[in-house]
Amino acid sequence: MPYENIQVETRGRVGLVRLNRPKALNALSDGLVTDLQAALDAFEDDPEIHVIVVTGSEKAFAAGADIKEMADKSHMDAYLGDFITRKWGRLGTCRKPTIAAVAGYALGGGCELAMMADIIIAADTAKFGQPEITIGTIPGSGGTQRLTRLVGKSKAMLMCLTGWQMTAEEAERAGLVAKVVPAADLLDETLKIADRIASMSLPVAMMTKECVNRSYESTLAEGILFERRVFHSTFGLEDRKEGMSAFVEKRQPNFRDR
């Protein structure tokens, strides 16, 4: 399906979405977010796709919500239109593993979008920030919550209260990103990781993701119980049997997502 604001392709079992509003540094307009939601829905529904990668351009992953589009909104426009929440969070609700490949600016909603992904791989040019305060508002797509969980209160406060941007290296040290790579290698390195995940059993990868995410939502004891229940359920999978048999027989497993 052709989209106006994104480019979509598949690379084997990996679904790739490139944000594509170069003249506006991939500012997240309603049209872009609508396209992104549709593309993510399609990849989630496609049984051949195991992993979803979202990326931007060399200069910007995304420079945030489209300020020109939001400038004249009233409180009631935002409230009644459920501005931000309805469509924006789709990446964060994907059940399949997701990776954000970030080069250049990831600001405001762009940083929030990257943080909705399971893994962030950053180019050495990446800059992360929540500059909403500089335009008289606050992060509205999870920034104050996800950033604080990822980098801790003090750094999150610094970023949200001053608009200070974190470099890729700082973001790696703080735990916001998993890996920093040279900008020229960003997509290749990200796809290598995506391919590795895609070679695993899809249901096991999805269960693993669910368990890691549960650690955000529950006490340690509840999380450990949840993990154990899911672990037990893997014994009902053909792929669990195949994986362990392959190890014993010293061969590569042939997972069938069952």
Ligand SMILES: CC(C)(O)CC(=O)SCCNC(=O)CCNC(=O)[C@H](O)C(C)(C)COP(=O)(O)OP(=O)(O)OC[C@H]1O[C@@H](n2cnc3c(N)ncnc32)[C@H](O)[C@@H]1OP(=O)(O)O
């Ligand atoms: C989702 C929420 C609720 O959390 C809210 C938000 O996300 S609020 C938005 C937060 N983001 C920002 O405040 C960043 C705004 N952009 C910038 O500060 C700068 O553009 C920059 C530092 C990222 C890059 O600066 P520079 O290299 O000088 O490029 P510019 O000339 O400024 O930009 C090029 C072009 O893109 C347009 N642009 C950039 N960002 C946005 C945006 N967020 N919304 C709409 N348009 C944006 C910019 O206006 C330029 O276009 P023209 O005006 O030249 O047509």
